[in-house]
Amino acid sequence: MSTIHIMYNPPHPGEIIREDYMTPLELNVTETAEALGITRANLSRILNGHAGISPNMALRLSMAFSTSPDMWLNMQLQYDLWQESQHHPEMKVKQLYSTEEA
Template sequence: MSVIHAPLHPGEIVKNALFDDTELTVTEAAVRLKVDRSTLSRLLNGHAGISPDMAYRLSLLLNTSAEMWLNLQRDYDLWQVKHHSPKLKIEPLKEAA
């Protein structure tokens, strides 16, 4: 039986992208992104998600796409809901065709 692992919080991926192979500090990265250090720190520590604004900023700094960052956040959020929410008993409006 295979074990299903939760996806990494997008902040972990941002942390790797910003700080692996560089000597950049959180403060320096925040300055380059033009955000408060605390805003970046919350993301990096998994206490905040990636907003469209942050996705765009990351895309400019890291030469990636904003969509990539938003997709990572969407996938993480959806996994969390599916695996940590109570089982909802919602009846569909119609039977599937």
Template sequence: MSIANTKPLERRPIHPGEILREDFLPEYELSVTALAEALGVSRQSVNELLRERRAVSPEMALRLGKLFGTSPEFWLNLQRNIDLWDAAKGLKREIAHIHPLQVA
């Protein structure tokens, strides 16, 4: 069972790159280069993620989860929140006329 969220979020959710940049890198004393090497990806990929210009993919979520001892779902949920926020803002006018169906 889930609880309906009746209060809409008024600000854009936090990007996973910001979480990495502000919380994880300082805590683990990692540079962009060290993080890229630990993840087995390019420095450019990590840099784009940290600058919030790249989304967390399922592959990256698995890598981040393994490296930091978190779940891949943690990273994907952060990204999902961003994706839904952006989609809702972009489609606001288009979906405004859609009304929920009633069960017969």
């Protein structure tokens, strides 16, 4: 049986943007949004966890903060997987295929 490895309660990427990038650089929402080429409202939705990191946003963040787009997408994926696992802890799914030898 396959085991799914999900980071325990990972932060939303918006929290990382605010705490690890904006705060140390003393950036406000307006300055950061302008630098990213997005609206203040769009950035606020991300920072408050009401919107996720799209591939486009991952590219923007990677260029602005000298990171990789994969880092941002992986953070979003871990967050989404954790959230989904909390809403559906006992999914009823029949295993159709196994790579384990009998």
